[in-house]
Amino acid sequence: MKLETKKKTIWILGGFFRYLILVGLSFIIIYPLIITLLISFMQSSDIYDTAVRFIPKSPTLQNYVDASIFLDYWKTIGISLALNISLCLIEMISCLLVAYGFARFKFPFRNLLFGCVILTLLVPYSIYFAPLYFQFQSYGPFDWNLLTTPLPMFLLSATAVGLKDGLIIYIMRQSFKGYPKELEEAAAVDGAGTFKVFAKIMLPGAVAVFFTCFMFAFVWKWTDPTYSEIFFPNTEFIWTKLSTIDMQFELTDLKNDYYYRAILKNTSVVMYILPLLLLFMFTKRFLVESIETTGLVG
Amino acid sequence: MNFFDFWKQSRLVRKRELKGLIFVLPFIIGFFAFIFFPMMQSFIYSFNDLKFDGKVSLEFMGIENYKRAFTVDTDFRKLLLDSLSSMTVNVPIILIFSMLVAVFLNGKFPGQPVFQIIFFIPVIVSAGIMPNLISDDIIRRTIINAASATGEDTSLFNASLVGDLFMRMGLPNGFIEYIIYAITNILEVINSSGIQILVFLIALKAIPRSLYEASQIEGATAWESFWKITFPMVLPQTLVNVVYTVIDAFSNNVNPVMQTITDYNFSSFQFGYAASLAWTYFFIIIAVLCFFVLLIKQLMKHYN
Numbered sequence: 001m002k003l004e005t006k007k008k009t010i011w012i013l014g015g016f017f018r019y020l021i022l023v024g025l026s027f028i029i030i031y032p033l034i035i036t037l038l039i040s041f042m043q044s045s046d047i048y049d050t051a052v053r054f055i056p057k058s059p060t061l062q063n064y065v066d067a068s069i070f071l072d073y074w075k076t077i078g079i080s081l082a083l084n085i086s087l088c089l090i091e092m093i094s095c096l097l098v099a100y101g102f103a104r105f106k107f108p109f110r111n112l113l114f115g116c117v118i119l120t121l122l123v124p125y126s127i128y129f130a131p132l133y134f135q136f137q138s139y140g141p142f143d144w145n146l147l148t149t150p151l152p153m154f155l156l157s158a159t160a161v162g163l164k165d166g167l168i169i170y171i172m173r174q175s176f177k178g179y180p181k182e183l184e185e186a187a188a189v190d191g192a193g194t195f196k197v198f199a200k201i202m203l204p205g206a207v208a209v210f211f212t213c214f215m216f217a218f219v220w221k222w223t224d225p226t227y228s229e230i231f232f233p234n235t236e237f238i239w240t241k242l243s244t245i246d247m248q249f250e251l252t253d254l255k256n257d258y259y260y261r262a263i264l265k266n267t268s269v270v271m272y273i274l275p276l277l278l279l280f281m282f283t284k285r286f287l288v289e290s291i292e293t294t295g296l297v298g
Numbered sequence: 299m300n301f302f303d304f305w306k307q308s309r310l311v312r313k314r315e316l317k318g319l320i321f322v323l324p325f326i327i328g329f330f331a332f333i334f335f336p337m338m339q340s341f342i343y344s345f346n347d348l349k350f351d352g353k354v355s356l357e358f359m360g361i362e363n364y365k366r367a368f369t370v371d372t373d374f375r376k377l378l379l380d381s382l383s384s385m386t387v388n389v390p391i392i393l394i395f396s397m398l399v400a401v402f403l404n405g406k407f408p409g410q411p412v413f414q415i416i417f418f419i420p421v422i423v424s425a426g427i428m429p430n431l432i433s434d435d436i437i438r439r440t441i442i443n444a445a446s447a448t449g450e451d452t453s454l455f456n457a458s459l460v461g462d463l464f465m466r467m468g469l470p471n472g473f474i475e476y477i478i479y480a481i482t483n484i485l486e487v488i489n490s491s492g493i494q495i496l497v498f499l500i501a502l503k504a505i506p507r508s509l510y511e512a513s514q515i516e517g518a519t520a521w522e523s524f525w526k527i528t529f530p531m532v533l534p535q536t537l538v539n540v541v542y543t544v545i546d547a548f549s550n551n552v553n554p555v556m557q558t559i560t561d562y563n564f565s566s567f568q569f570g571y572a573a574s575l576a577w578t579y580f581f582i583i584i585a586v587l588c589f590f591v592l593l594i595k596q597l598m599k600h601y602n
Contacts, residue, residue: 014520018402019409025399026416029488033423098325105318113322116329122583124549126559127576128336130569131343134354135336159328167542169325194317219422226551230564276422284415291414291500 040064040267047259067267070248071241080222080237081275083150088217091157091165092210098160099172100198104184121166129230136231152231163227164220168213175209175290176202211286215279222276242272344573356570363574374558374575378582381555385547385586388490391480392543393536396491400498401528414499421492490546494539501535502528530601533594540590548583555579 041059046052068074101107102114136146146152156162160169179202187197203210221227225239245268249261319326344363346356367374403414460481464474480487505528513523549556559579562572 015407018407021399022402022413025484025488026413028485029416029419032485033419094324097321101318101321105314105321107315107318107322110318113326113329116334117325120329120333121545122580122587123333123337124556124559124576124579124583126556126563126572127340127580128333129560130563130572131336131339132332133564134350138353156328156332158324159332160325161328161332194314198321216421224551226560273423280418280422284418287418288411288414291496291503 036266036269039263040270042263044257044260044263047263063263063267064271067264067271070245070264071238071268071271072236073238073271076236076238076241077271077275079235080239083153083228083232083237084218084221087153087157087162087221088214090154091160091162091168091217092214094158094160095165095168095172095213096203096206096210099169100176100202102169103173103176104179104202117166117169119166120161121164121170125226133230147231147233150232150235153227156227156231162217163224164217168217171213171216172206172209175206179205208286208290211283212290215283215287218279219276238272242268340573341577343570344577346570348569348573350567350569359570363571364578366571367575367578374555377555377558378579381548381553382582382586385544387476387479388487388547389540389543389590391476391483391487392491392494393539395480395487396494396539397498397532397536399491399495400502401524403495403499404502417495418492420489421496490543493542493546497535497539497542498532501532505531533598533601537591537594537598540594541587544583544587544590548579548586 035054038054038056040063041061042052042056042063043058043060046056046058049057051057071077098117102110102117132152133147136152138144139146153162157165183201184197187201192200222239225237225243228235228237229240245265246261249255249264254261254264343356345358345360347359347362349355349357399417403410403417461474461478464477509527510523513527518526547553551557555575559572559575562568562575
């Protein structure tokens with residue numbers, strides 16, 4: 001009986017400790033986001049007002065209107081979304097095919113080739129970006145300059161060697177490996193061809209992994225502007241606008257209004273991560289599902 | 299089995315092999331055209347002085363670029379060393395932290411789904427340019443200044459308290475400094491642990507409950523069953539996480555070494571020199587990876 005109560009105390013204490021840690025860490029994660037969000041509704045007067053710390057006295061949406069002018073929001077976000085979504089879709093298709101090939105087939109040099117997938121992850125892109133840049137500058141026998149078109153980025157995505165695609169192939173391969181072999185064999189006996197098996201049996205089971213990887217790919221592209229800076233320069237994306245927003249302030253009469261500049265910058269950050277948060281809201285149930293059911297990684 | 303059957307079967311096998319290759323074909327093309335070939339080019343560049351005016355022209359100069367990187371360019375050496383030392387310090391912290399969080403997140407308890415989602419937020423918003431944008435924010439500084447003027451404690455954690463406690467416990471100084479470093483950099487640690495937590499969490503969910511129940515019947519404490527069951531079971535994922543953490547830290551776009559190399563390439567157009575730096579960096583990454591992988595492999599051997 002005594003042992004029972006001791007066990008119970010330990011259990012309760014452990015539960016308390018778990019919540020303490022989790023709530024504390026969650027706070028650290030959410031805090032900067034909340035602050036940014038709150039600042040985006042402030043007016044300059046709120047910052048001079050010492051009574052206002054976090055909650056603005058008279059919340060305003062004017063910041064969003066102003067920031068969208070500086071960011072040229074509707075245009076830049078439209079271009080960024082269009083390019084990113086189409087790139088990610090193409091990338092998902094090519095990665096699904098490649099991952100399926102690695103997971104369910106035996107062929108010569110398979111392990112060596114998969115080693116190459118891992119190699120694409122290990123090699124820092126600074127090694128091959130410059131030669132690749134020259135290559136796209138004068139491409140093929142007719143010396144086409146592809147850098148004025150988004151074609152280089154589409155080529156990289158379509159051949160599954162875009163940003164961190166090795167990781168996506170790895171994750172998808174892991175999930176394809178989990179299917180029972182009988183499923184394929186049964187379908188083959190019924191006379192379904194390989195590609196039919198892939199489309200009718202494997203793909204429906206890969207929906208959760210598909211959306212999870214789509215989200216990963218989208219987020220990585222959205223937050224790493226290097227690719228678009230080098231392979232599709234002179235185009236204004238939301239991230240290029242955001243990183244040069246200080247220079248644009250210098251050109252206006254906001255030049256010396258540092259507080260208002262900071263408010264606008266915070267507002268711009270909110271507008272920039274908004275698509276990411278929306279995408280996350282949409283894909284999070286797939287993420288949870290792929291955690292619960294398949295071995296997403298490992 | 300007669301010859302005809304064998305021939306028929308091997309034809310089927312070969313057909314299937316071919317189908318597999320067709321599936322992988324996009325990657326084979328992409329790898330050779332956009333990774334391997336440029337890599338070889340870059341290797342050649344690293345021994346040359348490269349001029350670019352519409353066409354690439356090379357002037358062979360032997361190991362001159364590498365000599366410059368190691369003997370003349372003190373800035374690069376310093377960056378490299380900084381990057382290496384922060385790596386050796388950070389990798390263990392990130393691994394231990396993400397393992398700890400995964401253990402806490404695992405299991406069924408009220409609010410678990412909410413926490414799971416919160417801990418994924420860093421993967422979404424904290425990558426790339428986000429931290430840079432809000433790090434030097436005048437309003438945040440004003441808020442902090444206003445608070446410290448009234449004598450409030452504004453740090454998220456008061457690490458000196460922990461340090462004091464450990465000091466009284468008589469723990470070695472180096473250890474205490476390490477813990478304090480981890481606590482004061484908690485935001486960075488969380489931001490770079492998102493994927494790792496996920497990987498550990500999936501591994502933990504895959505461990506059969508019966509193992510824990512059996513060990514409980516034998517009278518093992520939670521602490522013992524962690525080291526006897528949980529830890530050995532997630533060692534393979536630890537390997538995956540080590541590799542991921544090292545690559546992520548070395549090659550993210552805010553890494554100072556990466557930025558320097560990109561600057562040499564696309565700002566000052568010293569392509570040959572940049573190539574030699576990139577290759578040096580690549581070999582160092584491989585060396586660090588080998589070190590950590592061998593370490594984990596040793597641990598795995600120990601447990602088998």
